[in-house]
Amino acid sequence: MAHKVSPLRFAYDALDPYIDAETMELHHDKHHQTYVDNLNKTIEPYPHLADLTTENLLRRLDQVPEEIRTAVRNHGGGHANHQLFWEILGPKARPSPKGAIGDAITKHFGSFVRFQSLFTDAAAKHFGSGWAFLVVNPSTEGLEIMSLPNQDSVLLHGRPALLCCDVWEHAYYLKYRNRRPDYLLAWWNVIAWDVVDQRLEDVRAGKGHG
């Protein structure tokens, strides 16, 4: 079973003016697709890996043959990270979270504004290409902010992700050029908080994502 890029739930221009259509199309159809193509190519000679989901390949990376471990980490991570990124984005987003996720953010970070500032800081200051994540710590059940380099997945760290932000230049360079902070400021306008809320409910109900 080959790994596949899921179609977007919305049109390429649906996040405009925050994320432009050309960036969305290239990012989804070319950048994400390349990770998936490379992942499929990497595991093709290993039939015993064919039935594992991308998430399970990353969770069990130590069981993946050593000669393809780095390639699976990079391309599998690139696939999993982008799948999550498209999932948590949406047009006509609410400015701030409500429900369980809103309560959890207030509980663990003091306020939504403080969370926004800490997350933005982690994403803005991440050196080079990588991602910022909001994750659940399975031992404390607390919410944490993580930033990881390259295409590393939070699954390598046993943390289910609720939210992620791509800070590779390909995610913002066409519109924002070198201004990563401007992209981050805009990004807060296109988060599908209902999806993030559902992910938290799923993690708490033991239904996965971790």
Ligand code: MN
């Ligand atoms: Mn990307």
